[in-house]
Amino acid sequence: MAEKFCIFCGKKPEDKNLEHVIPQWLIRLTGRERKDVFVNFPEDHKHINFLNFKFPACTKCNSQYAILEAKVKPILINVLDGKTITGADASLLMDWFDKVRVGLWLTEMYLNPGIKEDVQPHFYIDSRVAKTDRMLSIQRVDMQGKGHGISFIGTNSDLFKYFPSAFTLLINDVYFINAATHNLVSPRLGFPTINKAEFLDPFNGKVLYTMGQGRHKIANPIITTFIPNKDSITFYQPILKEFTIDPLVSNDKYVIEHSYDAQNGLGGVFVQKGNVGNTRYLSQNDKTGTKTKDVSTTVSNMVMDTIKIQKIVHDKSAVKSYETNYIANTYGKILEQYSKTKQH
Ligand SMILES: [Zn+2]
Numbered sequence: 450m451a452e453k454f455c456i457f458c459g460k461k462p463e464d465k466n467l468e469h470v471i472p473q474w475l476i477r478l479t480g481r482e483r484k485d486v487f488v489n490f491p492e493d494h495k496h497i498n499f500l501n502f503k504f505p506a507c508t509k510c511n512s513q514y515a516i517l518e519a520k521v522k523p524i525l526i527n528v529l530d531g532k533t534i535t536g537a538d539a540s541l542l543m544d545w546f547d548k549v550r551v552g553l554w555l556t557e558m559y560l561n562p563g564i565k566e567d568v569q570p571h572f573y574i575d576s577r578v579a580k581t582d583r584m585l586s587i588q589r590v591d592m593q594g595k596g597h598g599i600s601f602i603g604t605n606s607d608l609f610k611y612f613p614s615a616f617t618l619l620i621n622d623v624y625f626i627n628a629a630t631h632n633l634v635s636p637r638l639g640f641p642t643i644n645k646a647e648f649l650d651p652f653n654g655k656v657l658y659t660m661g662q663g664r665h666k667i668a669n670p671i672i673t674t675f676i677p678n679k680d681s682i683t684f685y686q687p688i689l690k691e692f693t694i695d696p697l698v699s700n701d702k703y704v705i706e707h708s709y710d711a712q713n714g715l716g717g718v719f720v721q722k723g724n725v726g727n728t729r730y731l732s733q734n735d736k737t738g739t740k741t742k743d744v745s746t747t748v749s750n751m752v753m754d755t756i757k758i759q760k761i762v763h764d765k766s767a768v769k770s771y772e773t774n775y776i777a778n779t780y781g782k783i784l785e786q787y788s789k790t791k792q793h
Contacts, residue, residue, distance in 0.1 A: 646767030
């Protein structure tokens with residue numbers, strides 16, 4: 450067993466507590482509390498009972514995040530029911546996805562201590578919630594009556610070990626693709642762009658970024674290499690928290706007008722229905738429906754979508770290495786092969 454660390458702050462847990470990475474209210478919602486679930490479905494079919502899926506945390510950290518859980522619960526229920534949510538709701542929901550994504554990555558470190566030695570995490574949940582641009586694409590899948598439970602895809606992939614920045618979560622019959630990294634959506638939402646990133650110190654992950662002026666208009670597709678499903682609803686949020694001292698960010702009128710908290714670099718949420726244009730800004734109180742048509746898809750399609758978004762996040766990242774380039778190239782070949790078999 451690896452040395453114990455708080456999954457929120459990364460320090461030795463103060464008055465030890467345990468955090469459920471997948472919250473109990475969500476497990477109850479899917480009627481799965483007495484059943485095992487697939488972790489890293491479908492590659493290794495490792496069964497874990499979600500109620501035992503809990504990891505060390507400080508009491509203080511745990512209660513701070515309990516506030517987020519309480520706020521997100523009704524929002525997620527609305528999304529699962531296809532009801533309306535606001536821009537502010539979508540922003541909180543993406544905070545929660547940041548938390549779950551990084552939480553699942555850290556739990557991989559706990560479950561496989563070998564990975565931790567390999568990767569050496571520089572960050573914990575605290576340092577990754579609402580820190581970079583992010584995207585959440587939602588679609589409903591025709592599960593042919595089998596749509597109960599929670600599965601996650603991509604959290605044990607080789608690239609995820611180095612870039613825990615994209616994964617897929619399936620809750621009942623709703624399928625969420627989530628990704629977060631710098632420059633993911635800012636440039637094509639009209640926000641300032643990172644033009645250059647230099648890796649200063651590979652041992653603490655420090656990077657020097659040079660910003661460029663934003664274009665002040667939306668250009669579809671928002672992520673050039675990722676086209677959402679035609680029956681999906683996708684949220685995009687630029688976040689420039691680390692760059693607010695740059696006048697290109699702090700003095701930009703377009704940024705201020707399209708932010709929820711411009712001073713702290715929290716951009717506003719933009720929403721897109723389907724995949725042809727139509728991306729629009731949602732103010733904090735603006736509402737959007739979340740109902741989408743059921744699409745029929747397969748597990749292999751979902752896995753391929755996840756591999757694709759993980760490769761996109763890697764390719765956009767400033768901090769690639771020989772190993773990660775190698776893995777990303779392999780992903781490219783898998784995707785090419787898959788699209789060929791689909792055409793036949
Ligand atoms: Zn802590």
